[in-house]
Amino acid sequence: MSPVIIVAVLLLLVVLAVLFIPWSTNSATDRDTLNQRFYRSRLDELAREGHGPDDALVVELQRTLLDDIPRGEKRALAQAAAPAMSRWVLLPGALVVVLVSGGLYWHSANVEQLLQWQHARAQYPQLLKQVMDPQAAPLREDQLASLALGLRSRLQDDRQNIAQWRLLGRIGVTLNDNAIILGAFSQAWQLAPKDSQVTVDYAGALVRSGEQGNIRKGELLLRDVLAQDANNVQALDLLAFSDYLQQRYDQAAQHWKQALALTPADDPQHAIIAGNLRQATLRSQQ
Template identity: 30%
Template structure:
């Protein structure tokens, strides 16, 4: 702020100097002296002419004419008081103009320049450490909407001057997540992650931002980040929370129940979150029970053998076939990889042909494949498994243990 005011003072001083230079131009300061010199030269010339005319006998009253010439010279010389008044008038104009420049410059800035906003911006920027503490995990003082806006302004200011501040980008990403601003959240968290990819909080924040995206690639990357966090010596409870939410949204109810159960053990019965987690588990159990309609849907429980090494970016493809093992599926669905064992449910909404619904079958078999490249027509290197023939409406178990 000091630099700003010093620069404005410098500009005002420059404007006053230019005004002074214009008003007191050096040529105008010598006008009176130049006129005096010219009058004197004319006076001397005229005296010489009168002398010559007198010698030639052209004039008889030389003294009278010289006296008139002297009087004319005196009349043409400005009086001292008049010159003093002129100098005083110039100083008055200069002083008044200086005052007007200062008053108009700062007055117009105060009225049109957003001085209050600039001062607020400076105050918010200086208060960044205190506001940042309220955004950190474990803080008992939630940010108000106004404080959230102030913190965003302060962070953007700091990041303009310090673009390599990973913590600043992480905090900006958390604000965007809280405001459901997906684009800003992902961009900010990605910058933080590129600057400090080994930081657990940043990695978790980046995964949370990616989970908000509707793009499958972003969601798969989020799952990959969460899986890597699961390998750490200490696993943050928020990792399990995100995994549970993702599993529930993907209708992988057994996995959601598993993660919420782990969270319950972590917080303990004394924690207020314990009861809320219990309700979530009960909700998932009800969804799992009601998801299979006898004779109209099939529940498939999938597990992996110990030999399977699954790519975190792979997709899970589940297809229902006629009991004779026909390669053409009657119904199929693609899911994120998730965790295993897991249960998925297929019904008429997953039918491949409108004229032949899944519910029209009686005997079925199920195939499961881990698609590693996103192309269903290529199978080289993919792991797969298939069930024994079963009845529609039964729960079918499939072990993925073979590789193409």
């Protein structure tokens, strides 16, 4: 059980204890009890001194003390009965407190997501081992989502791990989750802005985001990479892709032509780039 849940339950028990435990006791001596004891003691003293029931001292004692005893007894009975009645009256309120507290905790703490997070942390080592093993079976989509959640949790404790940020970004690409893609590749780029491969990853995420501000930033980063390495095929391919999306078909064809010349004929990417080049060329001629 989560420590947060334990603390919440303990606090709720304390509140219920304050409401229902009878902190006052019936053995406490009140003013009426003292009056009664004092009256009887004084009456015994007067009897020993020879004062009869009609004596002035006895009559005065009755007037000042004894007359107050019946009201005191009634009041004591009312006070003794009040706590039990109050506790029964408070029972519906206590049930409401329990239900509302549980509902608010379930809603605000999002217990279902908490349980998913704990499950992802437990499954993370095995899923990571499986995804890194080329001989292992590919992960299902739900397993990839669990791996991404576990990886994000681990990165909270190891935020300088560039390789794991890039892995999280690639998982995001597979899941088609733009939030994961941009967040992960952005973190990796902030840690290694001079690394061309990391920059290309981040630029690709920006270009594919569909937002004009991100696209412009991604294109600038790709041009910076090409200024340092004109033969970077991945940067040329991404820049051509961005040109194509922006309907700059001539520029897209030019960049894909450069990328095709740098890609070996036996590389599977060669056929894809060639197809993209043909499509851009046709669009530029229309």
